[in-house]
Amino acid sequence: MLSINISLTPENFKSFSHIDNPIVVVVDILRATSVISTAFHYGIKEIIPVSTLENAKTFLNKENHIVAAERNAQPLKDFDYGNSPFQYMNNNIKGKTLVLTTTNGTKAINLASNYDIITASFINVKSITEYLITSNRNIIILCSGWKGVFNLEDSIFSGLLCENILSSGKYASNCDSILASTYLYQLSKDDIFTFLSNSAHRIRLKHLNMEKDTEFCLNPSIESDIIPQLVGNKLISVY
Amino acid sequence: MLSINISLTPENFKSFSHIDNPIVVVVDILRATSVISTAFHYGIKEIIPVSTLENAKTFLNKENHIVAAERNAQPLKDFDYGNSPFQYMNNNIKGKTLVLTTTNGTKAINLASNYDIITASFINVKSITEYLITSNRNIIILCSGWKGVFNLEDSIFSGLLCENILSSGKYASNCDSILASTYLYQLSKDDIFTFLSNSAHRIRLKHLNMEKDTEFCLNPSIESDIIPQLVGNKLISVY
Secondary structure, X not given: OEEEEEEOOHHHHHHHOOOOXXXXXXXXOOOHXXXXXXXXXXXXXXXXXXXXXXXXXXXXXXXXXXXXXXXXXXXXXXXXXXXXXXXXXXXXXXXXXXXXXXXOHHHHHHHOOOOEEEXXXXXXXXXHHHHHHHHOOOEEEEEOOEOOEOOHHHHHHHHHHHHHHHOOOOEEOOOHHHHHHHHHHHHHOOOHHHHHHHOHHHHHHHHOOXXXXXXXXXXXXXXXXXXXXXXXXXXXXXX | OEEEEEEOOHHHHHHHOOOXXXXXXXXXXXXXXXXXXXXHHOOOOEXXXXXXXXXXXXXXXOOOEEEEEEEOOEEOOOOOEOOOHHHHOOHHHXXXXXXXXXXXXXXXXHHOOOOXXXXXXXXXXXXXXXXXXXXXXXXXXXXXXXXXXXXXXXXXXXXXXXXHHHOOOOEEOOOHHHHHHHHHHHHHOOOHHHHHHHOHHHHHHHHOOOHHHHHHHHOOOOOOOOEEEEEOOEEEEEO
């Protein structure tokens, strides 16, 4: 039986180091992995996730590169784009390289960069589910959290993904993170946007007038078959 | 408004370092903090939590000392006691010093030893609630987890404790850990023992024929007013 596990924050990830040859699924619903799915859906060629602003700045003004940065939920001046998925819904991104640095999501990707990594969001959850079930690999879902602490949106999404994968009958879990996440998904699934009304990050984005982003990331108007996969230091799209 | 927070595992604790002058409430329901409450209730004088077996061994054969050790849910040979609360229900412990090392709980206590620490369990949850509400201090509830990962029993207990404290109207929370823990407590409160049937640690203790311990820790037959508080390197009981 294969194993499936959820690391509820990057800080817990090292405790899963005993798992044999896993695929790591990075989740940052609000908003990095939703942005990654959206950007690939609208034609970006590849995405370089970087952890620091300094590293991101070295790509500014490079031909065919878009450099996007977010800290504390806000876009930063001097950079081309921020972390709103709507910015990526345009023809200008087609065929280009996106360099992306965010508060939590890109750090989680780089934390796990020694592993085989894919990224997931509500936009590509169906294809991610199929990809994982047919992979016949152990799975660690790595929630990005918020500055080292648990968040609801990543765990609720992980609950959905685990339910889907466990229903295949190929995976076993003895991980309390999965029990908690599937309970939270069941409680919230009829209306995740409303369920998260009091959650820390929804309130943060609300104060910044980013309700539209939250609504889109939790209940996206697009569905994508793309599997963003880390190859070397770049995410590329695999169908 | 005072702040209340839950660190769902020791690995997340450093992310709460910005909180001003908090009381840290260490929780390890199965079983360290339940054992600590029980031992004080039955008359132990003081408890020295130590992180390593080597350190615990230096107290063996010391007059008026009981040395207890647990690793991977099991008692260890060479030590006087293990981590079952029933072992402490005897007159032999009265007035003595307990030296205790466990897989998770005593490590969490030592991790936070620069802070003001108390320990909590279902046995003393009422007095802990009153103590915290009247403290007028910020609060961090530190769940011990299991070897660096989330567990259900500590978060469910934390959900109960938070509900109690938030009902005072003196505390505000913007922490998703609290939302998740109170949801899990609400789902489970009618019968936490059954709710946890598939949880990792209940299964672990079941395999070791420790169901009675689990039942007692989740639904204790004793209620205690004791507030175990760390003073120097020792827990003492404060009423």
